[in-house]
Amino acid sequence: MTLLAQLPVIPVILPLIAAPLTILMPSAKLQGRIPWLWASAVSWATFAACATLLYSVATAGEISYHLGDWGPPIGIEYRIDLLNALVLTLVSGVAALVIPFSYASIRSEINQRQISLFYAALLICMVGLLGVTITGDAFNVFVFLEIASLSTYALVALGGRRDRRALTAAFNYLVMGTIGATFFVIGLGLLYQATGTLNMADLKIQLAGDDNRMVEAGFAFILVGMGLKAAMFPMHLWLPNAYAYAPSAVAAFIAATSTKVAVYVIIRFIYTVIGADFDFIGAAFGWLLAPLAIAGMFFASIVAVFQDDLKRMLAYSSVGQIGYMLLGISFATEQGLAASLVHLFNHGLMKGALFMAVACVVLRAGTQSHAGCAGLAFRMPWTTGAFVIAGASLIGAPLTVGFISKWQLLSAAFDSGRAWAGFLIVASSLLAVIYIGRVIELMLLRPAPAGGVREAPLSMLVPMWILIAANVYFGVNTELTVDLAERAAHALMGGGS
Amino acid sequence: MDLLAFIAERYNYWIFIVLMMMGLYIVIARTNLIKKLIGLNVFQTSVFIYYISIGKIAGGTAPIYVAGDMEARAHLAEGDAAEVLPGKSEIGAGAIQGESLHDGFGLAGNDLATLTGKASESDAVHSAPQGGANDIFAAPVLDVDAPAASAAGAFHAAADVIYSNPLPHVLILTAIVVGISTTAVGLALVVRIREAYGAIEEDELEAADNIAEFGRAIAAGQRG
Amino acid sequence: MISPGLAIVAAIAAPLVAVFAIWLLGARPNLREAATLAAGAILIALTIVVFMAVGEGARPGYRLLTIVGGMDLAFRAEPLGAMFALLAAMLWFVNSLYSIGYMRAGDEKNQTRFYMCFAIAIASAMGVAYAANLFTLFIFYEMLTVSTWPLVTHRGDDAARQGGRVYLGILMGTSIGLLLPAIVWVYSIAGTTDFTPGGILAAPLEDAGALPMILLGLFAFGTAKAALIPVHSWLPQAMVAPTPVSAFLHAVAVVKAGVFAVLKIAVYIFGVDFLNVTGAAAPYLWIAAVSILLASVIAMHKDNLKARLAWSTVSQLSYVTLGAMLATSMGALGGAMQIATHAAAKMTLFMCAGAIYVGAGKTLVSEIRGLGRRMPVTFILFFIGAVSIVGLPPMGGSWPKFLLMLGAADAGQLVIIGVLIVSSLLNVGYLLSIPVQAFYLEPAGEGEKPQGSGGKALDWRHLREAPILCVVPPAVTALMALLLFFFADPLFAYLAPILETR
Secondary structure, rough: OOOOOHHHHHHHHHHHHHHHHHHOOOOOHHHHHHHHHHHHHHHHHHHHHHHHHHHHHHHHOOEEEEEHHOOOOOOEEEEOOHHHHHHHHHHHHHHHHHHHHHHHHHHHHOHHHHHHHHHHHHHHHHHHHHHHHEEEEEEHHHHHHHHHHHHHHHHHHHHHHHHHHHHHHHHHHHHHHHHHHHHHHHHHHHHHHHHOOEEEHHHHHHHHOOOOOHHHHHHHHHHHHHHOOOOOOOOOOHHHHOOOOOOHHHHHHHHHHHHHHHHHHHHHHHHHHHHOOOOHHHHHHHHHHHHHHHHHHHHHHHHHHHEEEEEEEEHHHHHHHHHHHHHHHHHHOOHHHHHHHHEEEEEEEHHHHHHHHHHHHHHOOOOHHHHOOHHHHOHHHHHHHHHHHHHHHHHOOOOHHHHHHHHHHHHHHHOOOOOOHHHHHHHHHHHHHHHHHHHHHHHHHHOOOOOOOOOHHHHHHHHHHHHHHHHHHHHOOOOHHHHHHHHHHHHHHOOOO | HHHHHHHHHHHHHHHHHHHHHHHHHHHHHHEHHHHHHHHHHHHHHHHHHHHHHHHHHOOOEEEOOOOOOOHHHHHHHHHHHHHOOOOOOOOHHHHHHHHHHHHOOHHHHHHHHOOOOOOOOOHHHOOOOOHHHHOOOOOOOOOOOOHHHHHHHHHHHHHHHHHHOHHHHHHHHHHHHHHHHHHHHHHHHHHHHHHOOOOHHHHHHHHHHHHHHHHHOHHHHHOO | OOHHHHHHHHHHHHHHHHHHHHHHOOOOOHHHHHHHHHHHHHHHHHHHHHHHHHHHOOOOOEEEEOOOOOEEEEOOOOOOHHHHHHHHHHHHHHHHHHHHHHHHOOOOOOOHHHHHHHHHHHHHHHHHHOOOOHHHHHHHHHHHHHHHHHHHHHHHHHHHHHHHHHHHHHHHHHHHHHHHHHHHHHHHEEEEOOOOOOOOOOOOOOOOOOOHHHHHHHHHHOHHOOOOOOOOHHHHHHHHHHHHOOOOHHHHHHHHHHHHHHHHHHHHHHHHHHHHHOOOOOHHHHHHEEEHHHHHHHHHHHOOOHHHHHHHHHHHHHHHHHHHHHOHHHHHHHHHHHHHHHHHHHHHHHHHHHHHHHHHHHOOOOOOOOOOOOOHHHHHHHHHHHHHHOOOOOOOOHHHHHHHHHHHHHOHHHHHHHHHHHHHHHHHHHHHHHHHHHHHHHOOOOOOOOOOOOOOOOOOHHOOOOHHHHHHHHHHHHHHHHHHHOOOOHHHHHHHHOOOOO
């Protein structure tokens, strides 16, 4: 057994082992740099592993890893195809940037002695998200999901030092999240009852496309449960407060990753586990997913326009963006699915960058309200620049990832004969012009604020600008995102990779 | 009568559903955070019961090998022995598939069918998948491919010992741990909320937030 | 000698290089302006290279990169684009001279940012001119919008912010909301967005009912820079910008990029024949006609000189749209020539308006009574520009009107001929009246408050011509407007190949 053969388990095992070790590290010494450096190193190693996995899957095909050498369907299998390799890379990549980024921001926002605990929780959250993505066992998804969720509740609650509303936000998130996870378990139980297996690939074989109310009920429970976790409209109520009051770096991490992972699970269950041949899936696409996606796109974007808190605005925007992904899925075409996957990846990049920029604003201007942005272009040019580029990406300006997403979604809509959907997509992105434009106008066209507001430290600027560079790079070179997403969609729709 | 039988046969599901709804109702209706958590617990517990009940098989013993059963099993499985060994099987390979199907249909429903005297003509419990579990959703049973089903039947005819399905129980053990962790985190949050706000009633918290933000209690005022 | 294909890329890159140079030289204004002018001169040379090559029948192109299917960043020069690029390059150089005079005389703030944004805008205009497909066109179109926004909001006060909001809101809103889906739709229908002689939609949309009409509408209103009513309101709002911005961007680069795009889409995406056969353009023909008359009438009521010119621009731009929508070859060529002649004439007028502001501090038409006696050169130039806009010989502006009337006759639209005549009369009313007032009416007396509102009393002792850099550039453009009359035939012959259907 070479180390390379064990690679698929590294993204989960490495941070899982590293997290408890982080707790042992002193928060007080060297201003808490030890756990920070440690967590950064772990996140980079994890990212390296995930990127290697992506490369190997893209070139050599799917990887199936049997935990403890117990083969499927009895043992737990990690099954890595293009779809989850892409999500793994996104999650670990964002983590590898957010963790180094977080240091200055976190030190100012949470209790000094909790720094090592914070990094432990962040690593565990990462484990959970990576585990959900990598596993090929349906019940394993639930376990990792709860690992991620529990640590997220704790991370959100850490914002309580700045604003006590973080505590109630975390509590509400906990209640909603647990209901969602429990619904998911009920759905799994029904699927298990119908098939007697929990391995995803085996589940599909056993279901063999036979319709059955038990399967339908199971799918409904899973969709609702995961919809809650993905903040699918109208089950998004936990999200705005959780993002708004969580420590800024945490918001950047979970906004870029956690809802995306939940969307991934929905895609995975629809295509890999249940199979999209069922009539009820088609009905769910047409009558549930598409209307809710559109409602979310507009409702959340309109609400975002009227926010006067940066993080809440971005949070509502996230709900709207989830709508784009679900809309793409609901087209039920290969192109639509590929567009969703591209947007899933790209939205992680842009929302991560936007929340990072807000974290810089919070650190230096000490506020996350719109009013605090006035004239920041003169004091924090790099942060403003990052916000403008990431915002342009969110709007869908050409040569950024946002444009690629929008183009893919639009051409999927027009190609599948849904011209109306195309116009709804652009109409809701016009709302993004308004809410992002408001902030940019404040930043650029107001006089510089009084007082000693200065540019954020390099430790924050560098990771942020790496993410901005990714926003532009993947907006021009789409080989990684679009090609892989198209291949992944092709494989999921049964064309084989 | 039919309706009564229909209800009675599936008492385990009714318990599950009633508990689940109670739990959800408590979560939604109560304003006290602790009570909400308790409701959440009840809700989760209902799922535990659901899982436990689907693992139980009529007349089945605890899933511990009975003496003599091993030989029969070995005899039965000799052709496919290699494939039950860990790490060597392929997804969907014959014996494994039969095994997992057998697990799937070894449901509480069969148990109920036996209890209520509705056992099918067949001796083999597992050839009677039309029993409760699937019926509750009044849908056609999944097609078990013939060879696998008969293999499962023969299997038990030979073994003559019926085990309950251990897998759901193991799964739910994990879920219980998750549930306890959730409750612990939730309670810890409640403690912190009480420290920060001095209250654990939702409307009081909301009022406190409104006072902090707008200088007066908007929501509370509307309610009052 | 640089190859034409490379010259295209260089034409886009040269202003962008200038952006950096301007930024680096921000502290030394003379060198900074030298960088702008040098880039302008290089740009003219490059666009001439392309122009000549296209004139010889070549269609030089350059493919920069492919992003995904249907998204090629590629350029290809054809007569329309080569003419637009050359025009924009020459006028940029002239306007840069004028900017220097204007900005220094007015002692404006943030001049470095001003010149940088200007250079980005001209690079975007080059990109629009040379775009080989709709996707490239869209990218540079958006770049043009974004880069001109800081220019519109240059003053940074509330009025500028408000104007900027409307500017960005309408231009971005329409381009994202209408143009982008239209482009994707075309890609979805035709499998390409390349500008192809004869159009690309004729075959796939043979019996598509109202679809061509819907698509054309998306394009016509999606390119709000063409200022077709009702998406015109950004243009008068943009007049809060300093005059050089209005002169160059809102008489040449931005608005012409809009009508250029409409014309190019009508000719190379739909194809004139296809539009003619399906009648898809008919509704937009009438909207353009209404725009022409309505905007002219509004212009008559505007007392602010720049606002009057802006409304005049709205009216004149619709000539180009009208030409495209006539769906006849004469109409399309008339529209193409209108791009050139109107650019020269309207820029003259704007620069004169700026010269009046710099020299006399006057912005209202009602205040300029008698000013011609002290500023004769400015008002003579204004007169020349106005004559060209009205369309009287011997000015360039007479040819497009003539061609458009021919085109309307070809299409059997006699009412349109009437519209064009009425419009010319209205132009006489609102434009020629200005130099007439300036020369023939008695000036307001010393210390007397002139008629009209908000004016200050004239101070005759200090009234004189604007600085030389504010007077020479309009003289150059006025000369161009004059020359266009005499060189109309070569230009016509140069543009004619756009109608070939290969």
